[in-house]
Amino acid sequence: MMDTTLLVGPVLRFDGNPMDGSWQDAVRIDTAGAVLVCDGVIKVVGSRDTLLQDHPQAARIEYADDHLICPGFVDAHVHYPQTGIIASWGKRLIDWLNEYTFPEEMRLSDPAYAQAVAARYLDLTRAHGTTTVASYCTIHAHSVDALFTAAAERNQRVVAGKTCMDRNAPEGLCDTAQSAYDDSKTLIERWHDNGRASYAITPRFTPTSTNDQLAALGALWAEHPDCLMQTHLSEQVDEIAWVRALRPETRDYLDTYEAHGLIGERAVFGHAIHLEPREIDRIAETGAALIHCPTSNTFIGSGLFDMAGLAARHLPVGLATDTGGGSSFSMLRTMAAAYEIGQLRGTPLHAAELIWLATAGSARTLHLADKIGSISIGYEADITVLDLSSTPAIAQRHAQAKDMWESLFATIMMGDDRAIADVWIAGIKSVAA
Template identity: 45%
Template sequence: MPLTRKAYRAAILHSIADPAEEGIEASYEYFADGLLVIENGQISAVGHAGDLLPTLPADIDITHYQDALITPGLIDTHIHLPQTGMVGAYGEQLLDWLNTYTFPCESQFADKAHAEEVADIFIKELLRNGTTTALVFGSVHPQSVNAFFEAAEKLDLRMIAGKVMMDRNAPDYLTDTAESGYQQSKALIERWHGKGRLHYAVTPRFAPTSTPEQLALAGQLLGEYPDLYLQTHISENKQEIEWVKALFPERNGYLDVYDHYKLLGERSVFAHGVHLCDEECARLAETGSAVAFCPTSNLFLGSGLFNLPMAEKHKLNVGLGTDVGGGTSFSLLQTLNEAYKVMQLQGARLSPFKSLYLATLGGARALRLEDKIGTLQPGTEADFLVLDYNATPLLSYRLKQAKDIAETLFVLMTLGDDRTVMQTYAAGQLVHQR
């Protein structure tokens, strides 16, 4: 195969560390006139254009962007494929919302053609919004996951997904059994896990909708295959937490249910964690588990405010999640806009560089993929975005007033959305052009 080498010139910014641990100045690299060099789907060099241009062959193909910023592809650590058609559903909190909107919407995924149609729309929305990796809930139907992985494989995307396991406290038309959930998950793992850039996540919806038998089998799957992911929900809503206590009176709280069934670990991601306590944060960190912070959804469903400073204190890995359809936007830029407000309401600051970290390298660390994605370091996969400073008249005018990259970044995260994403690249290939 011939060597394909291309270069992209623009302002370039990426996270290289967590600002909470290393300080803001040491947390990022910025090149006002930067060059990103790609070879065969991987990044081979990044730096100042003036330093790198003399080292390249004269005939290299260079794309030069004016008024644009190149960043790593964005990483969504919690989103629901089958809820695409019910985004922005009115007027309920979590448990009523599931019964009123979510379960009827997910029931349509018994139909393979429907699953394929929505998978196509869903992936296009991710890429339009600059999301190059996502941790995705399917429905209870295996075809929801097959449709998603088939569409993702065609574009060589780095994606993680799983079939929901749910054998109680849901409508009959939407439940599996402990055994069928295990067997269907196993078949999907055999077919997809580790194929190309795809990974499988064992996916019990949340403790109330799985019997102890099903949770035990979810834990068994994690033991049977190396490097599997686990995704579920935790401590999103106070009513939900009380329900878990009633269903599992023998356990010492919500996290302990998952802990007991051996579901905590290096590739376990727990969505929300709005009402976690110090002890639970410490246990999550100790086991290498991560939390997906979903501010848009937490505000929309009235669930509460995630305590990021507490998570930082315990050095707990935190990624960012849109949580569509509880969240109201596929845009991680819009999700960061809400994250800033969630911190403000708690008297805490969220710097734009911490926001960048959460949406890129922090998400990659939560998924244990920081050697592959989340930065623009040489040797990593060439998943990156081109953000347009002139995407809207207001954005264009506002950015002309920005004094430095910190202000530019903050304005992009406050005023930016899918229109800001000019191009999205995955493994060095253009997968979205605005």
């Protein structure tokens, strides 16, 4: 027997990419909308009155006018092993890795601890409305198993990969070129396209991978071109100087990956703040994606991402918390930070652009835009319902709002997990752990 549910209330709809033109032509809110979900898939999206008449037997959940039915949030760049060290004080990138990240990732050498952190991370992010993440794991293969297993238990779509490092890291966190290849290959065979799991080949970044390791991972990607490849690019100026010292023969940071086949349409580069013109041209030519991590970029002092300039080149751009360099598990807070960085650059983003980046835009960068990120027929029913009056401060702003966009913007800027009314994953209403 089919499991059919009708969600009734204001519905956020995408008709295009608001970063490519007028947001008014690409995003709309149907204030008298409804969504029919059947067996984990969105079957019909339309008007409230029509769907109520056509589907009288469906289980009905009605949301008030101060709610908004949205696609589930898609967090396109995270480090789930850093859950326990989020919001640690006072370090920039390289010191952050040495003082906080590497010691915590060493703790995940214990499979039981990795399992506990994976479960905790998915529960925390689900409480903030996130239904899909793309995560770096640790060098331990079981850390990948832990996250994919926890996601499968929740029937949750997740992208992840074993982080590969064979230099400039503690001995207990280093693999080799061969073991990185072998472990990643085994994990691809075990997890890629298994249920809602997708694998991403994952060199951490050039400073922690030798040429041999990058070459091995480039060869592996050539053998499995339907996988993603995720890594970091041009996050901080001192990191770029380090890369230049390590690889003086290359043209720029991107070239350290390109030289080993680690660029292409399914490449996903986190941060990408301080890009050279050649790098931007090459990324545009190959169709690679960039991920904006605004809370991380300010928290550890990296810089201001050029959203307007890169979007003008029609590059795929997603949005991410970058847990735990990012200081929040919330994509609402991440959208707010993206707005603030846009203001500092003189190019503030509209609420329609922000919500698109956190859903359909991020799904696009992960090559999942045909499955998630939109309230559309045939899509997987990953849905987040926002309460636009979740706190007294937000409620009084909602009461003064001229339209739903003003109200949504107030929730983006001031909202937290209290603004998450409901989360549906594959058509099943999530229950808090």
